[in-house]
Amino acid sequence: MMSNDNEFIKFENVHYSFGDAPILIDITGSFPEGKITTLVGPSGAGKTTLFKLCNGLISPDSGAIFINGKKIESFDPVELRRKVGLALQSATMISGSVWRNLALPVTLQGKQLPEEKAIELLNLVGLEEKFLKRNVKDLSGGQRQKISIARTLVNRPKVLLLDEITSSLDRVSQQEIEELIVRINKEYLTTIVWITHNLEQALSIGDYSWVMMGGEVIEIGESDILHHPKDERVQRFVRGDME
Numbered sequence: 001m002m003s004n005d006n007e008f009i010k011f012e013n014v015h016y017s018f019g020d021a022p023i024l025i026d027i028t029g030s031f032p033e034g035k036i037t038t039l040v041g042p043s044g045a046g047k048t049t050l051f052k053l054c055n056g057l058i059s060p061d062s063g064a065i066f067i068n069g070k071k072i073e074s075f076d077p078v079e080l081r082r083k084v085g086l087a088l089q090s091a092t093m094i095s096g097s098v099w100r101n102l103a104l105p106v107t108l109q110g111k112q113l114p115e116e117k118a119i120e121l122l123n124l125v126g127l128e129e130k131f132l133k134r135n136v137k138d139l140s141g142g143q144r145q146k147i148s149i150a151r152t153l154v155n156r157p158k159v160l161l162l163d164e165i166t167s168s169l170d171r172v173s174q175q176e177i178e179e180l181i182v183r184i185n186k187e188y189l190t191t192i193v194w195i196t197h198n199l200e201q202a203l204s205i206g207d208y209s210w211v212m213m214g215g216e217v218i219e220i221g222e223s224d225i226l227h228h229p230k231d232e233r234v235q236r237f238v239r240g241d242m243e
């Protein structure tokens, strides 16, 4: 990490198990503020579990997590989820209109999302106003993913956690989503953490990268480490010998 980066989310010797099975082992590292960090590594490495720790869905067995210098337990769970937005590969939607879906985070708080605010969110993700009243079942995968990202932006999160959000999309939609995330990162200085299986993507959009395997962080550094990893297991992974 660059020494002048603020460590927005920081892990210190974090362990997490499910029953007897260790899922995360001695995780130490940070996601710098306003930067894009990618998480790469084979299936089952523990990447999604790390995300669940960041927004308080689960708590570590031992070790500490800090959000902007404050212990994660000191946040109210609702406040934490507002600060740390999460978007998933499946872009889960409720039935009905785009507007209804965009409004979900505020309707859950018993409030309404005004039309002009909904349109502003649509514009932000590059969709026209006419989409507002469309039924989500008529949208393409790429459009659904844009709605899903717009929805996480309703609460102006400080951090966006993205779990494989482009892996089921065609190349054009994938590029649009990448551009969108880079724009959000630049305009709002949102800290981005992006789980991806696509190493090319990690290299092109990420400032930093974490390589995880078997519940451990094997390498952390500027994205360039993916070009010439030191660890022999990571070398095999980036050559594609491991999935």
Ligand SMILES: Nc1ncnc2c1ncn2[C@@H]1O[C@H](COP(=O)(O)OP(=O)(O)OP(=O)(O)O)[C@@H](O)[C@H]1O
Residues within 6 Å of the ligand: 018, 023, 041, 042, 043, 044, 045, 046, 047, 048, 049, 050
């Ligand atoms: N609720 C659970 N019960 C039991 N095991 C779990 C549970 N959640 C995760 N695991 C296990 O934890 C390990 C890490 O899973 P995780 O989903 O975090 O990995 P991942 O790196 O995100 O993988 P993928 O790329 O396949 O999503 C896996 O071995 C998984 O089987």
